[in-house]
Amino acid sequence: MATLESINFVPYSADVSTDLINWTEESDSQSIKGLPQISWVGNTPWREANLWAVEEACARGKNLKSVWSSMTHIHAYAKWLEQEETNWWDFPARESERCLVRYRGSLMSSIRIGELASSTAQQRMAAVIRFYRWLKNSLLLSPKWPTWHEKTIGIRIVDAFGFERTMIMESTDLAIKNRKAIGISLEYGLLPVSTEDAKAISTFACERASEELALMLRLGFGTGMRFGTVADLKLKTLQRAVPDPTLPNYFCLAVGPGAHPPVHTKFGVTGQIWIHKDDLKAVTDYMFSTRRLKRQAQAGPEDKDQLFLTRYGTRYGSFGSDTSRALNVELGRLRKNGLAAGIPAFQDFRFHQTRCTYATELARAAIRHGGVKLAISIVKQALLHKDESTTLKYIKFADRSVAMAEAADTFTRMFLGLDQENVD
Incomplete structure (x- = not known):
């Protein structure tokens, strides 16, 4: 099965002579420590994806962690390609048989049976689309191939002063919507x-x-x-x-x-x-x-x-x-x-549920002894949250769980009381 590994990338430049190619290290380029790279099941590198990772890592202002996130999604796509025994350039005339359409269908099936969160599926599909856009722009894939249908989306934004503007974004018919769950959601949707x-x-x-x-x-x-x-x-x-x-x-x-x-x-x-x-x-x-x-x-x-x-x-x-x-x-x-x-x-x-558990129990104790305002301050400090909005999720969750437990106890007592009266 395809693997995702890290390497220490050192940029080299080729010096082509009459019948030889000499590789020399580029002194003015910075090496990349921990660059993600994908290999197929036979240890053959996926050259196109790995080259994309290099260009993404060398892009100005690009965080290596973001590159890892994208390559993790491409790795999942690579494993699916091997499992389905198909190629990443498989785009026949019949739309339902194209690799990207089939992959989107696989992600949607995983959402329906509960194997994959809709947010994760959305991110995976978005990363794959970004990769294919790069393939087209780099002419590693013909721009004329029927990969997807483009569509333009207008998003209305209202600023703090009430002024409206519309931001135009490009999307495709392969994009997956993130159907958020009802209720309070903690970090990464975990409980x-x-x-x-x-x-x-x-x-x-x-x-x-x-x-x-x-x-x-x-x-x-x-x-x-x-x-x-x-x-x-x-x-x-x-x-x-x-x-x-x-x-x-x-x-x-x-x-x-x-x-x-x-x-x-x-x-x-x-x-x-x-x-x-x-x-x-x-x-x-x-x-x-x-x-x-x-x-x-x-x-x-x-x-x-x-x-x-x-x-x-x-x-x-x-x-x-x-x-x-x-x-x-x-x-x-x-x-x-x-x-x-x-x-x-x-x-x-x-593993992240250990963090959710610690934060929730800390929030409950802080609310019980000092109220909501103190709880926000303590939880934010303890978990090193950058934004207070993340802390508020734990406070609301803890406050709500206590209220729901009390309501459930009250309902149970009332129900049992009514039931006892009916028995008598």
């Missing part, structure tokens, strides 16, 4: 797990998962850090933890690009993460364990200070990415074993 389920997941991970995954889940439930932050923790980050002056038994970890050493955070937010002394002791003990030191010995010079390393001495994730192939494999195995052991909490469990 928290209960405190009982969180304990069951952590306990089972300690027994059946690798020590690294068990510790990462413990930090996720205990601190609310995203996976990209957990995977990028440095040894010095833990060694420089300082006691929190306002919270007994808690320490502060400095993360973000402004921390020393820097630790990846979403949107580059710098701040302090609360960590309980027991969790800090657990990861500190792991730092100097024989298991980790063996992995550190295999690591390259740039990764030796990483707290979490795979058995090959490489870091989890791709240079601050919130996704990791190694994590997906380990977590998928843990989910399978957990369901086989009769733990329903593992059904569709994702």
Whole structure:
């Protein structure tokens, strides 16, 4: 099956002589560390997609994380092409047999049966369309080929002063609409797990998962850090933890690009993460364990200070990415074993739900003891949210869940009371 890997890209230029081609490194061009590249099942590179990734990464103001996001969607498309045994340039006269039309139909089927969120399907299709637009502009695919039907959409925008303007956007008949779910949605559309389920997941991970995954889940439930932050923790980050002056038994970890050493955070937010002394002791003990030191010995010079390393001495994730192939494999195995052991909490469990759970429980406690205004301030600080609107989702969710629980209890008591009267 097609694979997605990272390479360290160094630009070279070709010097063509009479019968030889000499490649020389471009001194004025910057190398790209962690460039995503796709290979087919026979380890043959998908040259067109990989070239697109290079151009996207070299574009001015383009974030490498955005390139990874796009290539992740192209990778999913590549796996579908291999599964269907078709080619990316397959555009016959019959519209229903064209590869892009068939792929859109596959995404829509995945939405209907609940395998894929509509937002994810929308992003996948949009990334594939961007890739094909580039293929056409680069003449790697004939612009005359019947790929899709273009359409123009006008979006009306009203500014703060009431003035209206219309923004014209180009779209295609292959675009997928994002049908948002009714109700309050947290980050990535995920929901928290209960405190009982969180304990069951952590306990089972300690027994059946690798020590690294068990510790990462413990930090996720205990601190609310995203996976990209957990995977990028440095040894010095833990060694420089300082006691929190306002919270007994808690320490502060400095993360973000402004921390020393820097630790990846979403949107580059710098701040302090609360960590309980027991969790800090657990990861500190792991730092100097024989298991980790063996992995550190295999690591390259740039990764030796990483707290979490795979058995090959490489870091989890791709240079601050919130996704990791190694994590997906380990977590998928843990989910399978957990369901086989009769733990329903593992059904569709994702690592980011540790963050949702931490934030929701923190919001409930803050609302109970200090009200909504204080809860917003505490949750935003603890989770390093860039925008207050993200924090408000957790506050509303926590406030609503408490109200719904009380309403359900009241309804149950009333219903049972009426039922008892009817019995008498």
